[in-house]
Amino acid sequence: MAASTYREAVRSALREEMERDPDVILLGESITGYGGSYAVTRGLVEEFGSHRVMETPIAEAGIVGFAVGAAMGGLRPVAELMTVNFALLALDQIVNSAAKFHYMFGGQWSVPMVVRTVSGFGQLGATHSQSFEGWFASVPGLKVVMPATPADAKGLLLSAIRDPDPVIFIEHSLLYSTRGPMPDDPAALVPIGRARVARAGTDVTVVAYSRMLLQALQAAEALEREDGCQCEVIDLRTLRPVDYPTVAASVRRTHRVVLCGEDWRSGGFGAALLAELQDLCFDDLDAPIARVAMRDVPLPYARNLEQALLPSSEQVVETVRSLL
Amino acid sequence: MYRQMVLIRHFEEHAAEAYAQAKIGGFLHLYIGEEAVAVGALAAARPTDPLLTHYRDHGYALARGCDPTRCMAELFGRATGLSRGRGGSMHLADRSRHFWGGHAIVGSHIPIGTGMAYAAKYHRREDVVLEFFGDGATGNGIFHEGLNMAALWKVPVVFICENNLYGMGATLAEESPVKDMVIRAEGYTMPARQCDGMDVLAVYETVQAACAHARGGNGPFFVECLTYRFRGHSMADPELYRDKEEVQRWRALDPIPRFGARLVAERLCTERELTAINEQVEQEMLQVVAAADAAPVPDPATVAEMIYANPIDPAAPVMALGAAPPPAPAAVLLGE
Ligand SMILES: Cc1ncc(C[n+]2csc(CCOP(=O)(O)OP(=O)(O)O)c2C)c(N)n1
Ligand SMILES: [Mg+2]
Numbered sequence: 001m002a003a004s005t006y007r008e009a010v011r012s013a014l015r016e017e018m019e020r021d022p023d024v025i026l027l028g029e030s031i032t033g034y035g036g037s038y039a040v041t042r043g044l045v046e047e048f049g050s051h052r053v054m055e056t057p058i059a060e061a062g063i064v065g066f067a068v069g070a071a072m073g074g075l076r077p078v079a080e081l082m083t084v085n086f087a088l089l090a091l092d093q094i095v096n097s098a099a100k101f102h103y104m105f106g107g108q109w110s111v112p113m114v115v116r117t118v119s120g121f122g123q124l125g126a127t128h129s130q131s132f133e134g135w136f137a138s139v140p141g142l143k144v145v146m147p148a149t150p151a152d153a154k155g156l157l158l159s160a161i162r163d164p165d166p167v168i169f170i171e172h173s174l175l176y177s178t179r180g181p182m183p184d185d186p187a188a189l190v191p192i193g194r195a196r197v198a199r200a201g202t203d204v205t206v207v208a209y210s211r212m213l214l215q216a217l218q219a220a221e222a223l224e225r226e227d228g229c230q231c232e233v234i235d236l237r238t239l240r241p242v243d244y245p246t247v248a249a250s251v252r253r254t255h256r257v258v259l260c261g262e263d264w265r266s267g268g269f270g271a272a273l274l275a276e277l278q279d280l281c282f283d284d285l286d287a288p289i290a291r292v293a294m295r296d297v298p299l300p301y302a303r304n305l306e307q308a309l310l311p312s313s314e315q316v317v318e319t320v321r322s323l324l
Numbered sequence: 325m326y327r328q329m330v331l332i333r334h335f336e337e338h339a340a341e342a343y344a345q346a347k348i349g350g351f352l353h354l355y356i357g358e359e360a361v362a363v364g365a366l367a368a369a370r371p372t373d374p375l376l377t378h379y380r381d382h383g384y385a386l387a388r389g390c391d392p393t394r395c396m397a398e399l400f401g402r403a404t405g406l407s408r409g410r411g412g413s414m415h416l417a418d419r420s421r422h423f424w425g426g427h428a429i430v431g432s433h434i435p436i437g438t439g440m441a442y443a444a445k446y447h448r449r450e451d452v453v454l455e456f457f458g459d460g461a462t463g464n465g466i467f468h469e470g471l472n473m474a475a476l477w478k479v480p481v482v483f484i485c486e487n488n489l490y491g492m493g494a495t496l497a498e499e500s501p502v503k504d505m506v507i508r509a510e511g512y513t514m515p516a517r518q519c520d521g522m523d524v525l526a527v528y529e530t531v532q533a534a535c536a537h538a539r540g541g542n543g544p545f546f547v548e549c550l551t552y553r554f555r556g557h558s559m560a561d562p563e564l565y566r567d568k569e570e571v572q573r574w575r576a577l578d579p580i581p582r583f584g585a586r587l588v589a590e591r592l593c594t595e596r597e598l599t600a601i602n603e604q605v606e607q608e609m610l611q612v613v614a615a616a617d618a619a620p621v622p623d624p625a626t627v628a629e630m631i632y633a634n635p636i637d638p639a640a641p642v643m644a645l646g647a648a649p650p651p652a653p654a655a656v657l658l659g660e
Contacts (some may be wrong), residue, residue, distance in 0.1 A: 025446075051446065057476065061467025065435030066442065072424060073374070073443020091467075096429045097436060103630050105417040105425055106408030108634035140631050164633040193636035243638035 001184065007176040009150035010040050010116075013157035014078065018048055018188065021076060024161060027054040027063060028080030028116075034279055037082050038118060038176055060086050064093035064115060068101075068166075071113040073256035076161060082118040084132050084170060091135075092117075098166035110164045110259030114157070119146075119210065119262065120173030121299055123306060129299035131262045133210075136168045137239040142165045142219045144239040148213035150180040152237055155190025163192060195243035197250070201230035204320050205250040207273070208260040209236040212292070212311060216260055219316035229324060239269060248280045255286040256323045262311055265293040287323040294315050325367055325524050326587060327601050329359040329580045332383045334602075334609045335392055339382070339399055339413075342613065343559050348399045354471030355383035357522075357554035360579035361486050362387040362456070364527025365547075369454055369482075369535050372537050374422050374440050376433040377456040379414035380553075381426030382555050384456060390418045392608070397614035403622040408629070410622075430491075431461040434483070441479035441544075453481040453540045454531075460491020463499050471544070475512035478543035482534040485511075485548045486521060492557045493565045509546035521549030522577040525586075552577075 004012070018024045026041060032055040035042030045053040055062050060081055067077035081087045087094070094115065102110045121129035143165055147153040153171065160167035198213060199220050208216035213235045220231035232250050236242065251257050257277065259270040270291045277289055283293045292311045300306055336354045343352045355362070355413050362383040366375070377384045385395050390406060398405030406416045414428040424440065427433035437455040444451040461467050462485065462647040474481050485505045489496050496503060509516035515537065519530040527549055533547035552574035556563045563571075 053478075057469070057472055059469040059472065061466050062435045062438075062473055065432065065466065065470065066439035066473055069436035069439025069441075070446075071439075072436070073440040074447060075443045077439075092429060092432060093435070097427075097432055101425070102633055104407065104411050104415050105412050105419075107630040107633075108407070108417055108419040112633075143632075143636070144514045164419075191636075191642055193638045194642065195638075238638075241636050241638055245639045246365070 002182045003179050004150045004154070004182045005179050006150045006153050006171070006293060007038065007040055009100060009154040009182065010157060010171060011042070011044070012186070013154045013161070014041065014044060015047070017158060017161045018044070018052060021143065023074060024076045025052045025054065025070065026078050026080065027056050027067060028191065029056055029082050031055065031080050036080060038152065038173060040176075043082065045307045046112070054222055060089035061093050064090040064203045067098060067115070067283055068093060068097045068111050071111045072109060076112055078116060078161060081115060083128060084117045084119050085128050085130050087115070087117050087132070094136070094142070094166070094168070097140050102165070103141060111166045112164045114160045114167045114169050115171045116171065118171045118173050118303055121310065122173065123301055123303055123307065125301045126298035131294070133170055133239055134263050134267065134272060137269055141166070142240060144170070145237065146170045146210040146239060147237060148175070148208075148210050148235050151182050152190050152235070154182065155188055156192065156237065158187070158194050159189045166188050167192070170210065174211055178214075190237070193238045193243060195246040196235045197232060197235040197246070198235045199231065201232035201254070201256055203230045204232070204258060204323060205247070205254045206231050206233045206258045206260060206316065206320065207236055207247055208233065208264070209239065212260040212262060215311065215313040216316055218313035219320065222313065222317050223320055227321065227324070229320065231320060242273065242276070244276065244280060248278065250283045251277070251281045255284055257281070257285070258290045258292060258316065258319050260292040260311065262294055263288040264296050265291065266296050268293050277281045290319050290323055292319050325363050326513070326583055326593070326598065327605065328363045328387050328614050329524065329583065330602055330605045332359045332362070332386050332394065334582060334605050335386060335396070335612070336382060338613050339396070340559065341400070345619070347617065348413070349401065350412050350557045351379070352399070353380040353557065354553070354555040354559075355380050357574065357578070358486060358488060358551045359383055360524035360527055361484070361521045361549045361551055364524040365454065365484055366457070368528045368531035369452060372422050373451050374424050374444070374453045374454070376424050376437045377426050377438070378430065378433070378458060378461065379426050379428040380458070381414065381416050385416045385418065385423060388418070388421045388423050388540065390416070390421055390423060392612045393615045396612050397418040397619045400616045400619065401621065402616060402619035404619045407621060408449070429465040431457060433457070434461070434467050435473060436480055437481055438474045440469045441474065441481040442477060445479055450539060451480065451534035453534045454484060455481060455486045456486060458491060459485060459487040459496055459505055460494065460499055462505055463491070471509070471512045471514065474544040475514050480538040480541070481544045481545045482530065482531065483544060485546070486551050487548055488551050488553050490553075490557070493531070494567065504529050506550040507544060514544050514546050516546035516548065518548040518550065521551030522579045522582065524579055540634050603651070
């Protein structure tokens with residue numbers, strides 16, 4: 001079985017879709033000569049030309065607005081927003097344009113576009129270390145995807161580009177260099193809206209996505225080793241629409257659930273997930289739904305201060321133990 | 325063109341009346357006084373040129389030939405409305421007529437039209453995208469981002485600024501350091517022309533030249549139409565910020581009688597013919613209002629439909645995903 005890094009997986013999805021469909025274009029800041037601030041698009045402008053890999057001004061709202069229009073004009077744009085922090089400048093276009101047109105204009109047209117952006121941290125300070133997936137996931141009209149593995153990064157991006165609706169595709173800066181197995185069929189799609197049971201277990205359900213999946217899997221190993229506890233770890237993969245059937249089926253067997261995310265506890269994605277699961281699973285639960293999330297603090301620069309805030313596998317272990 | 329201006333005027337007068345009777349809800353922004361801009365500009369463009377406008381959009385829809393009954397039905401919130409009762413006055417759209425929407429977030433459609441123009445250029449279509457917006461929109465960053473990209477990538481778009489001297493209650497002097505909006509285009513090395521927006525022929529000629537420029541592969545063009553809205557910003561506006569004399573001065577320039585007088589002076593039309601047009605249109609509008617009023621409201625059971633072109637149900641069995649094509653416009657059915 002072939003292996004790939006997460007970065008190469010994203011790049012190969014972009015490359016293959018561009019080869020398959022001449023209407024796929026990329027646009028973003030420093031994505032051509034520089035190769036993208038996380039080097040994802042390196043080499044693509046040489047391969048496809050500057051009319052398909054477009055260097056843009058530093059204008060996030062303009063980039064997304066332009067992509068919405070390009071999609072309406074018959075293209076399949078993939079807009080890169082350097083990080084999710086800068087995506088805030090494009091919120092209007094994402095929420096009021098991309099997410100609304102199909103509904104608000106009575107189904108006359110859809111907006112087939114992807115916004116690729118990046119969450120993460122690493123002593124980058126308060127303005128460059130945030131996670132906003134909960135905001136996007138709260139908007140009807142958007143689909144929101146956060147892959148944790150190279151295979152999913154590729155398969156989900158292929159699906160996202162082919163989808164007729166706007167998809168927010170959030171990568172993670174600390175995952176780009178991780179390696180993982182790739183499917184034998186390089187063109188295999190991973191469907192949007194399907195969670196994956198990443199590790200089967202019987203005692204507690206741990207729901208995670210993106211980088212927190214790795215923390216959750218580490219925690220599950222430690223819990224098995226040290227406590228003999230069998231965690232079932234679910235990789236959510238898509239945050240809108242959430243695959244509630246898969247999560248609920250697991251909770252029905254384990255009767256306990258921990259929700260993991262890197263965004264702020266108050267109003268974060270986990271808060272919405274918790275509320276919904278309480279409705280769906282209340283009778284199945286033997287313990288309150290628990291969360292691992294970022295404390296409500298802007299991320300500081302100093303390494304020790306930042307470390308003190310980041311959700312970790314140790315926190316997942318402690319939280320699971322608190323339920324047993 | 326005379327008939328179209330009269331049509332817009334009468335349509336909106338009836339809309340104002342229906343609003344007063346609470347048959348129309350929300351915001352209603354009237355275009356009365358500015359008819360020469362939409363009519364002159366759209367007559368100068370091709371009917372297939374993509375059109376995007378701000379929320380003061382009834383005039384463009386009608387000038388583009390959208391069915392007045394379906395426009396009125398949209399204002400009435402009916403299932404047969406242009407946007408099937410989901411959009412309302414500010415969000416009319418008719419893809420079959422290449423009208424890609426009224427956009428109610430000020431300035432938001434400017435990069436969108438730029439992107440559409442890029443797609444036209446990419447596919448080697450001869451389209452010129454027409455984008456209409458107000459003077460107020462030029463204060464928003466998104467306006468500048470859109471113009472910058474349009475100029476950078478030399479896309480076929482004509483930006484048409486309706487300078488009606490106000491952005492809601494803000495006077496031009498309060499909202500802009502420049503009096504002439506054409507100056508905004510200079511920083512983007514974009515050719516620009518100002519014209520009398522109360523004169524339908526002046527608008528026609530200016531936009532014709534602008535379209536020729538853009539269609540010829542020379543990149544974007546900026547047009548400023550000097551105009552005035554005779555009514556308040558919306559139906560809710562008490563108009564405390566401008567004096568009645570100013571309104572009277574501009575009313576004397578009303579584009580409809582002005583163009584009518586010219587048609588008569590040049591012997592292209594008689595007074596009697598103009599009167600007949602007015603009467604015909606009025607009769608037509610009475611029918612439009614009656615038909616809109618009789619149209620069915622949308623079925624509440626459908627309220628959560630159409631959010632996605634490809635709705636995903638995580639509970640459904642996995643199908644061949646990614647294969648679903650966007651719905652063809654012809655597949656959009658009317659009614660519920
Ligand atoms: C981004 C945004 N801010 C504020 C508003 C509220 N608003 C609606 S219309 C308007 C004035 C716009 O003026 P202008 O662009 O000159 O157009 P006009 O109404 O004169 O046709 C304002 C402030 C809005 N719709 N969108
Ligand atoms: Mg104005």
